[in-house]
Amino acid sequence: MRRATFTEMNCSVAQTLEIVGEWWTLLIIRDALFGVTRFDEFSTRLGIARNVLTQRLDTLVEHGIMTKEPYQDKPVRHDYRLTEKGRGLWTVIDALRQWGDSWAAPEGPPIETVHTTCGHVMSARPFCSACREPVSVDDLKVRRGPGARVNNPLPAP
């Protein structure tokens, strides 16, 4: 069964999920952020069926999230690398990781993040691009943006 599509939704969350929301895709991007580039390494680390991995990588290449470059001729083998557009997804991966560390890691965080410029174990926290103060969801409200269509159902009435 073909999954439902979100392409008609006038919403950037939906458009992003349309591209990266399939089962496995965000874990492929996680591993690519860790430096994995080769099909066999993705396959071994993830334990994903090869036909599904091929399909997911092809979609990522098609959307300009990864590039695919041959590193060997006979047989042809490729490196898959994140583009700038792909690396931009680190905030999604990091938000998933932090939530999981808080709510789904009873043994503690499996990994820690170090900020190389200050040298400390840290987490990325959200601040306001306008006033530079920390923000929480309770301090935010949404309104129609420049790309809102007439029938945009967001936010809720």
Next chain:
Amino acid sequence: MRRATFTEMNCSVAQTLEIVGEWWTLLIIRDALFGVTRFDEFSTRLGIARNVLTQRLDTLVEHGIMTKEPYQDKPVRHDYRLTEKGRGLWTVIDALRQWGDSWAAPEGPPIETVHTTCGHVMSARPFCSACREPVSVDDLKVRRGPGARVNNPLPAP
């Protein structure tokens, strides 16, 4: 076909996706953050099959991401509301939104976010919890954390 499970992966990204990574789930949470609480409103806004919506909401309740409270007796109808655990997912939704605004919103952002405490249209940017400077993915490295198992394959060798 039952989807593959990520439960055995020693990774907070995978554990989070195991709970909220199914098709539709993050859009349900998006709408819940907008204030939607009722089955019929989720159903209308999303255009999702009712059996799939029931299944997704049940999973969210089961994981303590939403509560389900009756608001009417005959017939019984429920409000679904995000718990603190559920509201914690706003950073995931916001990261998906910002990436979509940057890379998948050719007509411009469908919505804008206002920081109520400063009054400006803004976006949430990541800063370092240790030194409070803005962080980018290029300034981060990962290492094994307290919850890493012996066979944890992260980060890449």
